[in-house]
Amino acid sequence: MATEPAVGAVPVAAVPADASADALSSARVRRKHFDQPVGWRLAGRYALLVAISAIVLFPVYTTVVAAFKPGDKVFRNPLLPDAFTLEVFSRAWSSGHLGQYLLNSLIVAVVVTAAQVVTSVLSGYAFALLDFPGKNVFFALFVATLLVPLEATLVVNFDTIDSLGWINTYQGLAVPFLATAFGTFLVRQVFLTLPRDLRDAAAIDGVGHLGFLRHVAVPLVRPTLGALALFSFLSSWNQYLWPNLVINEDERNTVQSGLRLLSKSNLDEPNLVMAGTVIAAIPIAVVLIVFQRQLVRGLTAGAVKG
Amino acid sequence: MTTDPGQQPLRTTAVSGRSRRWTEFPLAMAMLAPSAVILGVFILYPLGRAVWLGQQRCNTFGDVCRSNGFGQYVDLFRSIEFQNALLVTAKFALLTVPLGLVLGVGLAVLADKYLSGLGVFRAIFSSTVATSVAVASLMWLFLLQPSVGALANVDFFNALFPSVKDPGWLQDPGTALTAVAMSSVWANLGFTFILVTAGLQSIPRDLHEAAAVDGAGGVRRFWSVTVPMLGPTLLFVLIVLTTRAFQTYGEIDLLTDGGPKPQDSTTTITYFVYGQNSPIRSDPGLQAGSAVLLFVILLALSALQLRGIGRRVHYGD
Numbered sequence: 001m002a003t004e005p006a007v008g009a010v011p012v013a014a015v016p017a018d019a020s021a022d023a024l025s026s027a028r029v030r031r032k033h034f035d036q037p038v039g040w041r042l043a044g045r046y047a048l049l050v051a052i053s054a055i056v057l058f059p060v061y062t063t064v065v066a067a068f069k070p071g072d073k074v075f076r077n078p079l080l081p082d083a084f085t086l087e088v089f090s091r092a093w094s095s096g097h098l099g100q101y102l103l104n105s106l107i108v109a110v111v112v113t114a115a116q117v118v119t120s121v122l123s124g125y126a127f128a129l130l131d132f133p134g135k136n137v138f139f140a141l142f143v144a145t146l147l148v149p150l151e152a153t154l155v156v157n158f159d160t161i162d163s164l165g166w167i168n169t170y171q172g173l174a175v176p177f178l179a180t181a182f183g184t185f186l187v188r189q190v191f192l193t194l195p196r197d198l199r200d201a202a203a204i205d206g207v208g209h210l211g212f213l214r215h216v217a218v219p220l221v222r223p224t225l226g227a228l229a230l231f232s233f234l235s236s237w238n239q240y241l242w243p244n245l246v247i248n249e250d251e252r253n254t255v256q257s258g259l260r261l262l263s264k265s266n267l268d269e270p271n272l273v274m275a276g277t278v279i280a281a282i283p284i285a286v287v288l289i290v291f292q293r294q295l296v297r298g299l300t301a302g303a304v305k306g
Numbered sequence: 307m308t309t310d311p312g313q314q315p316l317r318t319t320a321v322s323g324r325s326r327r328w329t330e331f332p333l334a335m336a337m338l339a340p341s342a343v344i345l346g347v348f349i350l351y352p353l354g355r356a357v358w359l360g361q362q363r364c365n366t367f368g369d370v371c372r373s374n375g376f377g378q379y380v381d382l383f384r385s386i387e388f389q390n391a392l393l394v395t396a397k398f399a400l401l402t403v404p405l406g407l408v409l410g411v412g413l414a415v416l417a418d419k420y421l422s423g424l425g426v427f428r429a430i431f432s433s434t435v436a437t438s439v440a441v442a443s444l445m446w447l448f449l450l451q452p453s454v455g456a457l458a459n460v461d462f463f464n465a466l467f468p469s470v471k472d473p474g475w476l477q478d479p480g481t482a483l484t485a486v487a488m489s490s491v492w493a494n495l496g497f498t499f500i501l502v503t504a505g506l507q508s509i510p511r512d513l514h515e516a517a518a519v520d521g522a523g524g525v526r527r528f529w530s531v532t533v534p535m536l537g538p539t540l541l542f543v544l545i546v547l548t549t550r551a552f553q554t555y556g557e558i559d560l561l562t563d564g565g566p567k568p569q570d571s572t573t574t575i576t577y578f579v580y581g582q583n584s585p586i587r588s589d590p591g592l593q594a595g596s597a598v599l600l601f602v603i604l605l606a607l608s609a610l611q612l613r614g615i616g617r618r619v620h621y622g623d
Contacts (some may be wrong), residue, residue, distance in 0.1 A: 123389040123490035132334040152601040156352035179344035238438040240556040
């Protein structure tokens, strides 16, 4: 545990995610801050914060209001929740097949996340703690893949998946994303911060690289792996273009491609589409509320690239 | 584990460095293999193949292609369609990136003071990070649709902006791209806010206090302390937002389908390559060629931002 902050702090060196805790505790120590607004300035700041919050939440509000309205009421007073029904939700759930889509997205995202963490740990360890000929060349190739935008590869990847017979399958959705150079790089960076003595001591005790990886290295960098896992999960769950390319049977739609279908085929029933949107948004909202810390860490971790 | 070469540390000091390097080679290859295979097959190979495909011309069904020489890249880049897509994409980036940055920084600074209840506002400003592109776009589609949408059915809003009902902001060639940009700025706000807030919290309070003691007011402290200290964060956010703007697809697909026609006012490069209504939809050669051009443009932009702004960014210790 003692080494954990040191380990976790490095990949987010540019913007430490844990800084908030320090800032808050120091605020408690000094009772009043030198630039703390008071009086009218304080009221003004609250007014501004409330006004901006209202604007930011406005699209969410209109969505939720519409989702609970029956079809004949949705066009009247779209800002007022003056009618209430759950019928639209149950219709979006059943006729929109959202349960199936959510399950598909979950399966793909879980497989992709687990695979990305494992492949990143393995390759990150090789780059950080092993010494072998051609290491720099391999590392340069890995980093080079970070520069290639997804869009530049999908034309050919579609052909690859097609020739493998994986159109409309989970494999087709998941396999191209089972490894990531971002994850490799992130894990390498955090493994590099492990004290060299740790590995030497383990080696003297007769612990091989794989044993060291499993019992020492991975447990020490768990916060980083958590952030990577959340980042992988979100990226996979939010994929939009790729599922639209490789899925054309309703059965295998992900939430994103399923929402697209729901919207394109029900343009005159916005309440149905909005109910579907709410259903699709809830799982990620819950995930993010539970894993807030990992989110900040995961997002800021990308800053090491700069 | 008995075959693991790493468990003979004493020998490593005895043998030469060269042979030690080779003893770990098999293990390293085994550990790299899973990642290397995936990255090779699904990123490096497709990129190389796309570069090759990009100089091919295909028949109308897209199944018979022949080489047309690498001059095709130049022709494609100069074509009216690609130029339009490039212009639309550049406009979209200019509409979304500066505004997104300013809003993200502004809100983060606004929510950085010690006020009670700040956690609630932070949660609200971060909340859009939870929306996928489909969720965010559909929320905005409902807001902006001309007849069945929310804003079009709010009387006072209609009185203020008649164009929201007729012809509709997404249907008017003059406003469509701006409307899509609004939804995109909204969707990216949470991401920018979270990153900038984390960056702000890493700035030592003492710096602000020292500047205040020296007589610097709030505005002066913002430009002389906050902005320089946020340098690396801002550069990172700038590059990510620009890259995202150039890769915009989902918003276009759901909100406008690249239209309104015939100006193709919202056909971005990515929509030009993959969109349902794209003229090159069934031509793998031109699709791959455009995708490669997008890659080159993005590479150049990131390099430009890193060199132009990165040089002036101060990276603490």
